[in-house]
Amino acid sequence: MLFSWMKIGASGVVAVILTLSSDPKELKIFIPANLTAIALSSYAGVELRKLQRYYEDQERQEDMLAAMKDTQAEEQLQYLTSAAERKRLYEESDKETERQLKLLQQTAPLFNEVLAVTGQSGAVNRMALGMIQNGEGLGNVLLATSEAEMQLEQAKLQAQIHQRQLELQTQQALKDAHVEVVTVATPSTPVSTEPSTSPKMEGLRKAAKVVGLETQCLRVDKAPSYERLIFSVRTEDFNTLPKFKAASKLALGISEKEDLPFYIYAPEQIAVEIPLKPQDRTYYNFPVRQWQQGERLIVLGQSLDGEVVIDLASEDTPQLLVVGTTGSGKSNFFRAAAYCLLMQGARVDVCGGKVSDYEDFADRFPTITMNDMGNTSEFVGEYFLECVSRNSMTKAELAEEQPWILFIDEYKGTVPLDDTQRKAYDQQLCEVGRRGRGLKIHVVIGLQRGAKRGKEDPQGLPPDLRDNLPCRIAFRCVDATSGRMILMRRGEAVTSLQGRGDGIVQSGLLDQRFQAYKFETIP
Numbered sequence: 001m002l003f004s005w006m007k008i009g010a011s012g013v014v015a016v017i018l019t020l021s022s023d024p025k026e027l028k029i030f031i032p033a034n035l036t037a038i039a040l041s042s043y044a045g046v047e048l049r050k051l052q053r054y055y056e057d058q059e060r061q062e063d064m065l066a067a068m069k070d071t072q073a074e075e076q077l078q079y080l081t082s083a084a085e086r087k088r089l090y091e092e093s094d095k096e097t098e099r100q101l102k103l104l105q106q107t108a109p110l111f112n113e114v115l116a117v118t119g120q121s122g123a124v125n126r127m128a129l130g131m132i133q134n135g136e137g138l139g140n141v142l143l144a145t146s147e148a149e150m151q152l153e154q155a156k157l158q159a160q161i162h163q164r165q166l167e168l169q170t171q172q173a174l175k176d177a178h179v180e181v182v183t184v185a186t187p188s189t190p191v192s193t194e195p196s197t198s199p200k201m202e203g204l205r206k207a208a209k210v211v212g213l214e215t216q217c218l219r220v221d222k223a224p225s226y227e228r229l230i231f232s233v234r235t236e237d238f239n240t241l242p243k244f245k246a247a248s249k250l251a252l253g254i255s256e257k258e259d260l261p262f263y264i265y266a267p268e269q270i271a272v273e274i275p276l277k278p279q280d281r282t283y284y285n286f287p288v289r290q291w292q293q294g295e296r297l298i299v300l301g302q303s304l305d306g307e308v309v310i311d312l313a314s315e316d317t318p319q320l321l322v323v324g325t326t327g328s329g330k331s332n333f334f335r336a337a338a339y340c341l342l343m344q345g346a347r348v349d350v351c352g353g354k355v356s357d358y359e360d361f362a363d364r365f366p367t368i369t370m371n372d373m374g375n376t377s378e379f380v381g382e383y384f385l386e387c388v389s390r391n392s393m394t395k396a397e398l399a400e401e402q403p404w405i406l407f408i409d410e411y412k413g414t415v416p417l418d419d420t421q422r423k424a425y426d427q428q429l430c431e432v433g434r435r436g437r438g439l440k441i442h443v444v445i446g447l448q449r450g451a452k453r454g455k456e457d458p459q460g461l462p463p464d465l466r467d468n469l470p471c472r473i474a475f476r477c478v479d480a481t482s483g484r485m486i487l488m489r490r491g492e493a494v495t496s497l498q499g500r501g502d503g504i505v506q507s508g509l510l511d512q513r514f515q516a517y518k519f520e521t522i523p
């Protein structure tokens with residue numbers, strides 16, 4: 001390369017010297033010196049062009065080499081990456097195998113436990129084994145197996161019930177006479193028994209075991225419409241209690257729509273209320289009793305703690321809100337309550353509901369009025385004015401006044417649809433609820449279901465009015481929403497009530513499930 005540059009340089013220099021040495025006065029091209037200079041510079045130019053090509057080739061070669069290097073490096077990198085990935089996957093699968101082995105070792109004894117709990121059901125065992133081998137968490141395995149087992153049990157139970165129903169139908173067909181289903185008993189103290197083994201208790205024990213709870217049934221209390229089972233429970237994880245409840249519902253065959261009341265009964269003790277079959281329930285006739293004039297007692301019925309009585313004169317229970325679907329025993333309660341208050345000398349005005357329900361009252365009690373739903377606003381107005389009037393009385397004057405009680409059954413139907421009338425109705429009724437308590441003026445409002453006042457339901461119950469009705473009674477409701485709206489605690493329990501007078505009363509500290517007295521003919 002150096003030789004080429006030297007050749008170009010020498011030819012160039014000689015060409016320049018020859019050009020400079022020419023005589024400016026005699027400028028002729030075709031003299032030997034000029035021709036030589038031109039030839040030399042042409043030669044230098046050709047050589048320069050060659051060199052340029054040479055360098056361009058060199059550059060191209062270098063670029064190609066660099067590109068080749070890059071490609072190779074990329075391929076190498078890819079190879080190395082995939083090798084590393086393969087290694088990682090192998091390591092992970094090794095770890096997974098190791099984990100599975102460890103899990104199997106750890107769960108083998110527990111799987112035995114699952115087998116012991118789930119019994120000899122091949123399908124359930126296979127499911128549990130499959131889940132354990134797939135690395136499913138033990139808690140999930142236990143829950144899934146328990147659910148599967150419960151479903152099997154439930155199916156068996158339903159088959160038994162079906163069988164029994166068929167037997168009963170056959171027996172019934174053989175009988176000519178109509179059999180009265182309701183058993184009416186005289187009030188008695190509820191029975192507490194030592195726990196014996198029953199299918200219910202067995203089911204609950206199994207449910208507790210499945211969710212990993214240590215329990216023991218301490219006592220069974222027999223209430224008129226349900227059995228209350230008291231369990232000792234030792235757990236530090238309170239999340240297991242809802243699981244225990246869900247598993248127990250499955251074990252007892254209680255549907256999703258119905259509640260199974262579970263609540264804390266004492267430290268480390270829970271109570272479960274299991275409904276009795278209709279034929280095992282106890283019903284009570286309304287008792288004959290001595291009444292004191294001037295008192296304002298409503299005798300409700302029997303509970304596990306004895307007779308339940310509401311005193312309208314008490315701070316906690318001056319105004320009542322009652323809810324219950326058809327057949328729950330709400331009308332029976334209204335009749336019984338009217339009777340109690342009339343026997344103590346009160347004035348009772350019945351609005352809404354079935355006026356014919358009180359036909360037998362008219363002859364016996366002069367202080368009762370039975371009114372069409374449409375007249376309710378007039379009575380509300382009259383009660384409101386009476387509140388205004390009694391408000392200015394002295395204590396001594398007030399003591400002389402007769403208690404007034406306004407019954408509004410089927411409240412929704414009594415609310416005016418016209419905006420102005422409804423406003424006045426709401427305001428006055430709310431005031432009667434609020435001020436009446438100290439003035440011997442009371443309201444008892446009945447609803448089929450708890451419906452909140454809103455744009456879409458202008459006849460629903462306004463919150464202000466509800467707040468002024470502090471004593472709540474719930475009979476059976478089909479949806480838990482009604483219960484939550486009416487009761488102050490455990491509202492969903494309304495779906496566990498069995499109808500025909502099975503109710504819950506709440507107010508202040510009072511919270512009792514009771515069986516209402518059956519009120520047929522006036523005693």
Ligand SMILES: Nc1ncnc2c1ncn2[C@@H]1O[C@H](COP(=O)(O)OP(=O)(O)OP(=O)(O)O)[C@@H](O)[C@H]1O
Pocket residue numbers: 182283284324325326327328329330331332333499500501502515516517518519
């Ligand atoms: N405390 C009770 N003890 C026994 N049976 C009862 C009791 N209360 C109600 N029943 C029975 O339950 C049925 C329904 O009662 P009731 O008419 O009071 O219910 P309701 O909720 O008002 O229903 P409806 O709105 O259809 O009148 C009746 O056959 C009644 O005899």
